[in-house]
Amino acid sequence: MVNGMNKIVKxxxxxxxxxxxxxxxxxxxxxxxxxxxxxxxxxSGDRVxxxxxxxxxxxxxxxxxxxxxxSPHFIYIDNKDKIEFxxxxxxxxxxxFNKIYAVEAxxxxxxxxxxxxxxxxxxxxKDSFVENIQKNLGLIKRRLKTRHLKNNVQFVGRExxxxxxxxxxxxxTDMNLVKxxxxxxxxxxxxxxxxxxxxxxxxxxxKNPFPIIKLSExxxxxxxxxxxxxxxxxxxxSPFALILPSFLADFFNPNTDNYIKSINSxxxxxxxxxxxxxxxxxxxxxxxxxxxxxxTIPLPLLINFSTQRSGVPFPAIVEAxxxxxICEILKESxxxxxxSYGSAISILGALILGEAAVNAGIxxxxxxxxxxxxxxTSLIFTDNDITGAIRLxxxxxxxxxAFYGLYGxxxxxxxxxINIISYKSFYYNYSFPIKPTDFxxxxxxxxxxxxxxxxxxxxxxxxxxxx
Amino acid sequence: xxxxxILVLLCLFLGGCNTNYKSxxxxxxxxxxxxDKEDDNYVTxxxxxxxxKSENKSKKVAYFIEGKGKNLKSALDNASLxxxxxxxxxxxxxxxxxxxxxxxxxxYLFNYFEKSIQLNTNYFILxxxxxxxxxxxxxxxxxxxxxxxxxxxxxxxxxxxxxKYDFLQKLYNYVxxxxxIILNKLEVKDNKITIDxxxxxxxxxxxxxxxxxxxxxxxxxxNTNNEIFLxxxxxxxxxxxxxxxxKTKYDFKNNKIILNINIKANLDSIGNNMDLKKINxxxxxxxxxxxxxxxxxKTLINKLKSSNSDALGINDYIYRRFGEKKYNFYDNEIDxxxxxxxxxxxxxxxxxxxxxxxx
Numbered sequence: 001m002v003n004g005m006n007k008i009v010k011x012x013x014x015x016x017x018x019x020x021x022x023x024x025x026x027x028x029x030x031x032x033x034x035x036x037x038x039x040x041x042x043x044s045g046d047r048v049x050x051x052x053x054x055x056x057x058x059x060x061x062x063x064x065x066x067x068x069x070x071s072p073h074f075i076y077i078d079n080k081d082k083i084e085f086x087x088x089x090x091x092x093x094x095x096x097f098n099k100i101y102a103v104e105a106x107x108x109x110x111x112x113x114x115x116x117x118x119x120x121x122x123x124x125x126k127d128s129f130v131e132n133i134q135k136n137l138g139l140i141k142r143r144l145k146t147r148h149l150k151n152n153v154q155f156v157g158r159e160x161x162x163x164x165x166x167x168x169x170x171x172x173t174d175m176n177l178v179k180x181x182x183x184x185x186x187x188x189x190x191x192x193x194x195x196x197x198x199x200x201x202x203x204x205x206x207k208n209p210f211p212i213i214k215l216s217e218x219x220x221x222x223x224x225x226x227x228x229x230x231x232x233x234x235x236x237x238s239p240f241a242l243i244l245p246s247f248l249a250d251f252f253n254p255n256t257d258n259y260i261k262s263i264n265s266x267x268x269x270x271x272x273x274x275x276x277x278x279x280x281x282x283x284x285x286x287x288x289x290x291x292x293x294x295x296t297i298p299l300p301l302l303i304n305f306s307t308q309r310s311g312v313p314f315p316a317i318v319e320a321x322x323x324x325x326i327c328e329i330l331k332e333s334x335x336x337x338x339x340s341y342g343s344a345i346s347i348l349g350a351l352i353l354g355e356a357a358v359n360a361g362i363x364x365x366x367x368x369x370x371x372x373x374x375x376x377t378s379l380i381f382t383d384n385d386i387t388g389a390i391r392l393x394x395x396x397x398x399x400x401x402a403f404y405g406l407y408g409x410x411x412x413x414x415x416x417x418i419n420i421i422s423y424k425s426f427y428y429n430y431s432f433p434i435k436p437t438d439f440x441x442x443x444x445x446x447x448x449x450x451x452x453x454x455x456x457x458x459x460x461x462x463x464x465x466x467x
Numbered sequence: 468x469x470x471x472x473i474l475v476l477l478c479l480f481l482g483g484c485n486t487n488y489k490s491x492x493x494x495x496x497x498x499x500x501x502x503d504k505e506d507d508n509y510v511t512x513x514x515x516x517x518x519x520k521s522e523n524k525s526k527k528v529a530y531f532i533e534g535k536g537k538n539l540k541s542a543l544d545n546a547s548l549x550x551x552x553x554x555x556x557x558x559x560x561x562x563x564x565x566x567x568x569x570x571x572x573x574x575y576l577f578n579y580f581e582k583s584i585q586l587n588t589n590y591f592i593l594x595x596x597x598x599x600x601x602x603x604x605x606x607x608x609x610x611x612x613x614x615x616x617x618x619x620x621x622x623x624x625x626x627x628x629x630x631k632y633d634f635l636q637k638l639y640n641y642v643x644x645x646x647x648i649i650l651n652k653l654e655v656k657d658n659k660i661t662i663d664x665x666x667x668x669x670x671x672x673x674x675x676x677x678x679x680x681x682x683x684x685x686x687x688x689x690n691t692n693n694e695i696f697l698x699x700x701x702x703x704x705x706x707x708x709x710x711x712x713x714k715t716k717y718d719f720k721n722n723k724i725i726l727n728i729n730i731k732a733n734l735d736s737i738g739n740n741m742d743l744k745k746i747n748x749x750x751x752x753x754x755x756x757x758x759x760x761x762x763x764x765k766t767l768i769n770k771l772k773s774s775n776s777d778a779l780g781i782n783d784y785i786y787r788r789f790g791e792k793k794y795n796f797y798d799n800e801i802d803x804x805x806x807x808x809x810x811x812x813x814x815x816x817x818x819x820x821x822x823x824x825x826x
Contacts (some may be wrong), residue, residue, distance in 0.1 A: 207468075290491045295557040295587060302496065302558065303527055307518045309491050316491065404479060411478050418471050 005098045008080055009035050012093070015084065022087075027056060035095040037083075038105065042090045047105035052092055065096055073104030085161060110135065118382055119218050121256035128217040133163050133236040139219040140167065140234075144226060148172070151234075154185050156199070160192035163236040164199065167222075172229045172454070172461045177426060181231055181244070196238040203244075205424075209392045211385035212425035214246040221255035228444070229459030245425035245458075247432045249445040251386045252276060262448040269448060275377035279390050280416075282377070283320050284397035284409050286370045290316050292405025308364040317402040319363050323371040324398075326353060328391070331375070432457055495552035498529050498613030500543075502576065503565040503598045508535050509542040512602055513554065514612050529611040531602055539579045556585040560613030562634070563653055565598045566666075566673070573671040577641050580634065588635040591620050594666050594673075595653040604655045612660070616653065619662050627686045627695030627710075628679035629662055645783035647776040649685065652676065667771070667778040674774035684760070684767050688715050688726065688779055696735060701755045704738035708756055708809065717784055724781065724794055725802045728760065733811045749809055756807040764803045772797060 009024075016022045016037075023043075025036040034056060038048060055069050066074060073091070077083060077100040083093055090106030113135065116128035129136045137151060152166040164185060168178050184203050193199050196215060204213045216222060217239050222232050225243045233242040243250075252272045257265040289296045290305060297305065312319060330349040337345060353371070357363045374394070381387050393416060400408030423430035433441035433455065440462075441455040454462045501512040512531045519526045534546025547554045564576060580586060593616060595601045601612070609615040620629055630649050632640070640646045652664045664676045677685070683695050687710065695710040710732050718725040734743075734752070742748055771778055781796040 291488055294489065294491070294494065294555065299496070299558040299560075302491075303516055303518075306491050306494060306496065306516075307525055307527075310518065312492070400479075408479075411475055414478075415471065415475050418474075422471075 005033070005035065005095055008095050008098070008100060011080055012037055012083060016087075025053075027053070029056060032096070036092060037087065037095075038092040039087055039090075042088065042107055042109070043092055043105045044107040047107075048092055051105065052094070052103055065094065065101060069094075069103055071103045071105075073102075075102045076100070077102055088161070113139070116217050119216065119221070119254055119256065121218070121254075121259065123259040124256045125218070125220050127219060129219065129239040129241060131237045131239055133165060133234050136219070136234050136239075136241065137165060137167075140222055140226075140232075143219060143223045144169070149226070152178075152182060154182070156185060156188050157190060157192040160194060162193040164193070165234040167226060167232040167234065169226050169229075172227065172459050173231055174229065174459060177231055177245070180426065181233070185233075193235060194237065196233070196235040196240040196242050199233065199235055200242055208419070208423055209385070209389035210248060210420070210423065210430065211251070211383065211389070212244065212246055212423075212430065214243040214250055214383070215240040216243060216255075217241070218255060224255060224258070227454075227464070229454055229461070245428045247425055247428070247430055247445075248420060249433060249441070251381065251383055253445060253448070254382075257448045258450075260448075262450070265448040269446060272380055273446065275380045276390065279374055279377040280393045280397055281409065282374050283324065283370055283394060284401035284412065285406075286367075287316050287320055287398060288401040288405040288409055291402070296406070305364075305366055308366050311361045312364050313361065316367070317398070319367050320370070320398060323353065323357075323363055323367055324374070324394070327371055327375055428457065489553060489555070493552050494555040495550045497554055497556045497559050498611050499561040499563060499616065500556075500559060501531075501563045501565070501595075501598055501602060502539065502542075502568050504568045504571060505535070508537060509539050509568070510535050511539070511542040511546050512598070513543065513546045515550065515554075516611070527611070529613070539576070554585075556583070557587050559586055559590045561591045561593060561616040563593045563595050563598075563601065563612075563616070564650075566594055566596050569594050569650070569666075570673060573668075577638060581638055586634075588638075589633045591616060591632075591651070592634055592637050593651045593653040593662070597655065600655045601653060601660065604658060604660055606658075606660050608659070615660055616662075619660075620651065623662075627683045630665055630682060630686070631691060640780070643780075643783055645777065645786050646780040647674070647778045649677065649682075649778050667774070667776050669774060669776045674776040675770070677778075680763070681767050681770075684764050685779060687713060687730075687760075688728070688764065690715055697732075697756070697760065699756055699759050701741075701752060704741050706737040706741070706752065707735040708732040708752075708807070709735040711810070717781070717788070719785075719794055722794075723800050723802050724785075724796070725804060726764065728764075728803070728805045730756075730760070730805065730807045731810050732756070732807060734809050753807045753809055756809075757805040760807065761803045761805045764805070765801075768801050768803075 012022075013024070019039070021039050021041040023036075023038050023040050027034045027036065036048075036052065051071060052069055075086070075091070077086065077093075080100060083100065083102075086102040087093060090104060091102040092105045094101040094103060110130050110132040113127050113130055115126045119128075127139060129139065141149065146169065148169045148171045150168055150170050154164045154166065155161045156164050166178065166182060166185065181203070185199075188202055190202070193202075200211075200213045200215065204211065222241050222243065226232055230243055230245065233244070235242070253269050257269065290309075294302055309316070314322070330345060330353075334345050334349075353368060358365050358368065378387055378390050381390065393412075396415070397409060397412040400412045402408070404411065421429070421431045421435055425432075429435060432438065433445065436457060438455045438457050440451050440453045441457070443449040443451050444455075452464050452466055454464055456462050496516045497513055498516055499514040501514075503510045503512070511534050513534070514529050514531050517528050517530055519528045532546045532549045534542045534544065534548070536542035536545050543554070562580065568576065606615050609618060620631060623629060630651055637648055637650070640648045647668045647670065649665050649667045651662045652666055653660065653662055654664075655661075656663070664678055665682055666673050666675070667677055668674055683697065687695055687697075690713060695713075696707055697710065698705065698707050700706075710730055712731040714729045716727040716729075718727060737743070768779070775797065777783075777796045779796070781801075782792065785792060785794050785796075
């Protein structure tokens with residue numbers, strides 16, 4: 001028995017040879033050796049002292065260690081290969097009588113629950129996810145008090161063994177989707193998943209710029225999605241949850257609209273849809289109408305445009321490309337730089353893009369207006385992927401308009417529609433709820449209206465209640 | 468996706484869509500064109516927009532360039548030689564023909580402008596007796612001739628004294644063998660550009676001129692103007708009615724063409740010596756207006772008949788209704804029946820009420 005115990009101790013010491021944060025304690029009580037291992041970086045020393053060491057030393061009989069240590073997370077490990085997993089998950093390993101036990105004594109490494117920074121809300125709940133998956137799960141379960149809410153746990157990553165929770169409501173969510181996603185996640189063979197974004201890239205479609213998975217840090221949005229029959233994936237160490245399947249309509253409007261009167265928010269919602277298209281089409285329309293289809297511009301405006309452009313040496317398309325690229329660079333540098341530099345970049349940008357550029361004769365004032373409207377309309381969308389998709393399509397529209405005028409824009413629109421309509425979010429149409437048409441979902445996403453039904457496209461359980 | 472890209476490329480390269488790149492900097496925007504004829508040569512004066520900068524302000528002005536040629540195309544081409552930009556005709560406001568060129572080559576002019584893809588179709592066509600004077604005059608109201616003309620026709624025609632038709636509608640009338648066209652006459656009075664009269668045509672020839680009053684009745688019969696103001700004098704008391712609604716119907720009985728005109732009007736202004744509280748006054752005004760309109764229309768029809776010009780398009784109506792020329796504007800007697808109903812007596816008088824409303 002002693003030999004066996006020593007073998008385990010030797011095994012641990014061997015495996016964790018260079019891990020300097022591994023603490024090993026050997027305690028002798030009543031002539032019985034107890035070996036304790038834990039990683040001091042992941043385990044709370046106080047908890048080890050208070051709940052394990054004190055309990056062991058205060059009890060003369062440690063034959064039944066389950067009774068001695070009062071911990072809800074007291075696990076008997078039947079395989080020494082599992083020691084590594086428990087050690088790295090904040091457990092303390094106790095080796096006694098040739099048996100291995102793991103007791104949870106995690107240190108508080110995560111931050112407290114704070115307000116959402118990416119999806120702020122004026123009137124809705126203020127809490128948002130943190131890096132601790134248990135807390136995140138708790139925030140969801142606090143809202144959805146139903147046994148039908150299931151969370152399927154998987155560990156992904158050869159080295160990271162990241163905990164991934166697949167959440168769904170079993171009497172609402174389409175089980176085929178659940179099985180499909182479970183299978184996809186099971187098949188992931190990678191060294192590590194460090195964030196929800198990495199998982200999003202792996203299971204999402206990377207060929208099309210439009211995202212089919214929505215990232216959110218708002219538990220209320222997650223619960224709403226679950227109630228709509230969607231599936232949610234939580235990834236440990238990530239403050240974002242993945243919502244899938246997501247459609248283009250889901251990215252237009254924030255969930256926070258649900259907390260104000262629908263009649264007031266609907267105007268904003270329609271405005272956002274308009275902004276989406278304006279952001280893509282405005283520079284292209286300007287190029288097409290000033291270079292090919294001047295008849296579309298009213299005469300007084302055409303004369304103004306002509307006057308303003310008179311000193312600019314570049315063709316309008318070059319002017320537009322210069323401005324759009326400078327704006328992209330500014331936006332990127334503003335995002336990357338620390339906050340304290342932000343205002344400096346804004347001033348510099350305003351100077352370069354504003355009066356200086358016009359006075360230098362590099363661009364015309366109207367181009368500044370066009371680019372400004374383009375960027376203001378695109379700033380409505382906070383999701384990076386959707387703004388990326390808008391940017392890509394903006395350049396496609398712009399280039400086709402530069403070569404073919406309004407005809408080019410028409411071709412771009414056809415190309416855009418083909419792309420969106422044929423695109424699948426998992427096995428659902430990305431253009432849902434427009435094609436296939438579903439008024440229930442249209443009311444919920446494009447308009448802010450509470451309905452007593454769920455979309456039959458997403459779930460067979462379509463009754464929400466009686467409103 | 469490959470199929471989509473192939474489809475798009477096919478649309479782009481085999482679409483056959485003619486796309487002409489025209490940079491805004493290279494355009495000379497045309498406001499109006501004047502066409503004249505000198506010694507068998509066409510002379511065109513093209514009015515171009517220009518920006519005039521003074522200190523911190525820039526002002527929109529216009530100037531004329533001139534070109535001569537054996538035909539209209541070469542005249543315009545020659546005119547374009549004097550500018551370093553492309554002439555851009557799409558936003559042309561007006562095309563003004565001299566009386567001489569209209570008398571000689573109206574068919575050619577319509578043919579040329581009908582086929583010109585450079586121009587839009589919503590410009591106005593006018594005739595002037597004095598090209599030089601028109602070109603020289605810088606109206607204080609708007610010194611740009613094309614804009615001035617468009618402004619007069621678009622806004623001033625609200626009183627019904629100008630024909631509002633643009634080129635496309637004029638062309639429709641011109642190519643229709645059953646309608647004779649009317650073209651507004653542009654002239655200079657007291658150093659101001661105005662449209663007081665219109666030329667009416669017998670096929671391609673000028674048949675005569677119509678004054679503002681006659682144009683109002685043409686607009687009334689053809690229902691082409693929403694608001695027409697008609698001036699009358701009843702027992703030495705002048706009054707004006709504003710036509711709010713009018714319907715013209717044609718009846719054909721006993722070899723007669725009967726024009727039925729039903730008018731609902733407002734009393735726009737009236738002299739002092741008329742008591743509108745009395746029921747008889749309004750009824751008398753209705754009768755007097757109807758009689759006056761009838762007489763004026765009869766006079767107009769006789770004038771048109773004597774000039775052999777069907778500017779009212781009555782023959783066209785007959786052709787469309789019967790499919791053959793069963794009746795003829797020139798040969799059949801035309802009777803006019805007019806009914807006028809003054810429905811409102813103006814804002815203030817209406818609140819008084821009176822016997823007329825209580826009836």
